[in-house]
Amino acid sequence: MSKVPVGPFHPLLEEAEYFELTVDGETVIDIDMEIGWMHRGHEYISEMSSFTQSIYLVERICGICSTSHPLACVHAIEDIDNIEIPDRARYIRSLVGELERIHSHLLWLGLAGHFIGYDTVWMWAWKYREPVLQMMELISGNRNHYGMMRVGGVARDVEPEKLPELHKHLDMIEEKMKMIAKIANDDPVLKKRLKGVGVLTQEDARNYCATGPTSRASGVRGDVRKDDPTDAYDLVDFKEIVLSNGDVYDKLVVRVLEIIESVKICRQCIDKLKIVKGSFWNKVEQVGEGEGCGRYEAPRGEVFHYIRSDGTNRPIRHKVRAPSYVNIPTYEASCKGISISDALITLASVDPCYCCTERSMKIKDVHNKEVPDLLTLSRNKTEKIRREIND
Amino acid sequence: MGWYNKRLAKSLWVFHVSGSPCNNCDIEILDLLTPKYDLERLGIKLVGSIRHADVLLMTGVMNKKIAPRIKKLYEQAPKPIFVVAVGSCPASTITFKKSYNRVEKIEDVIPIDMYIPGCPPKPEAMIEGVAKLIGVLNG
Numbered sequence: 001m002s003k004v005p006v007g008p009f010h011p012l013l014e015e016a017e018y019f020e021l022t023v024d025g026e027t028v029i030d031i032d033m034e035i036g037w038m039h040r041g042h043e044y045i046s047e048m049s050s051f052t053q054s055i056y057l058v059e060r061i062c063g064i065c066s067t068s069h070p071l072a073c074v075h076a077i078e079d080i081d082n083i084e085i086p087d088r089a090r091y092i093r094s095l096v097g098e099l100e101r102i103h104s105h106l107l108w109l110g111l112a113g114h115f116i117g118y119d120t121v122w123m124w125a126w127k128y129r130e131p132v133l134q135m136m137e138l139i140s141g142n143r144n145h146y147g148m149m150r151v152g153g154v155a156r157d158v159e160p161e162k163l164p165e166l167h168k169h170l171d172m173i174e175e176k177m178k179m180i181a182k183i184a185n186d187d188p189v190l191k192k193r194l195k196g197v198g199v200l201t202q203e204d205a206r207n208y209c210a211t212g213p214t215s216r217a218s219g220v221r222g223d224v225r226k227d228d229p230t231d232a233y234d235l236v237d238f239k240e241i242v243l244s245n246g247d248v249y250d251k252l253v254v255r256v257l258e259i260i261e262s263v264k265i266c267r268q269c270i271d272k273l274k275i276v277k278g279s280f281w282n283k284v285e286q287v288g289e290g291e292g293c294g295r296y297e298a299p300r301g302e303v304f305h306y307i308r309s310d311g312t313n314r315p316i317r318h319k320v321r322a323p324s325y326v327n328i329p330t331y332e333a334s335c336k337g338i339s340i341s342d343a344l345i346t347l348a349s350v351d352p353c354y355c356c357t358e359r360s361m362k363i364k365d366v367h368n369k370e371v372p373d374l375l376t377l378s379r380n381k382t383e384k385i386r387r388e389i390n391d
Numbered sequence: 392m393g394w395y396n397k398r399l400a401k402s403l404w405v406f407h408v409s410g411s412p413c414n415n416c417d418i419e420i421l422d423l424l425t426p427k428y429d430l431e432r433l434g435i436k437l438v439g440s441i442r443h444a445d446v447l448l449m450t451g452v453m454n455k456k457i458a459p460r461i462k463k464l465y466e467q468a469p470k471p472i473f474v475v476a477v478g479s480c481p482a483s484t485i486t487f488k489k490s491y492n493r494v495e496k497i498e499d500v501i502p503i504d505m506y507i508p509g510c511p512p513k514p515e516a517m518i519e520g521v522a523k524l525i526g527v528l529n530g
Contacts, residue, residue, distance in 0.1 A: 008457070008460060009408055009409075009460065009464065015409055015414060015417075016409055016410075016411075016457055016460070036456050037411065037454070037456055037457045038411045038454070039411070039454055039456065039492050040411055040452060040454055040487055040490050040492055040493065041487075041490045041491050041492045044489075044490070044491060045486065045487065045489050045490055048489055049486075053486070056486060057486050060413045060485075060486060060487075060510075061413060062413055062414055063412070063413040063414035063415025063416070063417075063418060063511065064414055064415075064418065066413075066415070107418065110425075122425075123425055123426055126421075126422065126425035126426070127425060127426045127427065130422075130425075130426075130427045143419070143511070143513065144415045144418070144419070144511055145415060145510055145511065
């Protein structure tokens with residue numbers, strides 16, 4: 001047995017995470033993880049800031065979920081005083097939330113392609129992600145960190161002259177997503193590489209309390225947008241995507257289908273914005289005493305915010321539960337027993353904002369053979385399958 | 392080492408390290424590689440190891456747990472290495488000023504040559520920043 005350290009810095013992306021895979025030859029026996037590299041004390045800072053500042057702060061918990069956290073936060077604050085929001089604000093909130101889901105899933109799709117050696121998928125997915133960011137820039141003025149949420153409504157309106165352009169981009173995204181869904185359905189290499197890999201059974205998904213696409217791919221129903229509809233989600237028509245196998249392939253398909261559903265929601269919101277006129281913000285002078293919970297279905301699962309207020313302008317307790325925190329422990333169930341070349345894509349399949357794992361360190365296994373790094377192993381396997389299929 | 396810097400400026404190899412950011416700057420850095428911006432046409436390449444890098448891109452406020460690791464990483468780098476801090480976090484710590492878990496001063500951990508402010512900076516701003524760095528290296 002030997003241990004393969006992964007992280008805390010891996011060359012290609014994002015967050016610092018540390019994983020330790022225990023391997024016997026090529027089989028993963030155990031996995032251990034260490035978190036805390038990203039801890040900045042949001043809850044503590046939030047208790048020293050006013051409610052308006054808190055929204056700005058929670059937006060910076062995660063750059064990809066930068067609508068989900070503020071949205072859950074304003075839901076929590078509105079829950080304290082049962083503040084009603086105007087209809088126009090509902091549609092704008094859902095529109096921004098769904099656009100964020102599209103860009104997050106596309107981002108994941110690209111990275112997943114990169115891990116299994118399909119760099120073309122990476123470039124394509126990120127190319128199609130670019131119009132989503134343009135739409136966000138059109139609506140909010142910034143590519144990321146939109147600053148759209150505000151207690152009692154939204155911070156800025158979506159002007160009617162911007163709506164046709166949004167439609168144009170959405171058409172393009174839907175067309176390309178259908179193309180990608182077709183590729184996923186047709187490509188024999190992709191199927192062989194992802195089907196039956198890193199299976200998270202329905203029982204395990206329940207036991208580990210997985211949320212979001214991770215649990216829905218395993219056949220566990222659960223989508224905050226359906227279960228506890230806020231904003232415009234009870235006013236629009238969309239499907240909850242639930243598949244049954246729980247492998248990486250199903251997680252990919254869930255995300256691709258969710259993008260198509262999100263496009264549908266966006267279209268309905270835009271159409272409604274043409275009809276529903278009026279204010280986009282109810283002025284809120286003060287938040288009373290009490291406590292409130294806010295939930296929202298982030299791209300990765302359920303985001304939960306709890307806020308307690310003592311009647312001043314600051315929360316005295318602010319608790320955040322992010323989806324990745326419950327999804328990451330499912331590795332224990334899905335990674336054990338699989339080949340190390342599949343470990344990378346299985347770790348990535350949860351979309352934990354963490355990915356590539358190249359290291360300059362050389363690892364030796366029990367037979368004293370050198371084990372190359374995870375990315376090379378993963379890509380070699382795809383190459384091997386491709387060769388087999390071509391022969 | 393003026394002549395050396397001029398050689399470096401022709402093709403900068405960049406290593407990216409995240410010191411407790413919110414991911415946004417990191418994703419925008421990755422976005423630079425993809426078809427819309429395509430930094431590789433300017434000879435700038437993102438590399439997988441600090442030992443190959445000429446520029447270290449750093450993001451985030453840097454918390455106390457990650458600081459020793461970043462210091463170690465900086466020490467492993469072949470010198471001269473130019474550290475570019477991307478985003479408002481390293482430049483001004485923005486909303487994390489009151490955090491108990493950030494290092495007092497990032498400059499005490501590693502020296503920083505250049506800041507690109509913005510939350511997150513637009514890809515165009517990052518390209519301009521790197522272009523300015525090339526200008527400085529050329530003298």
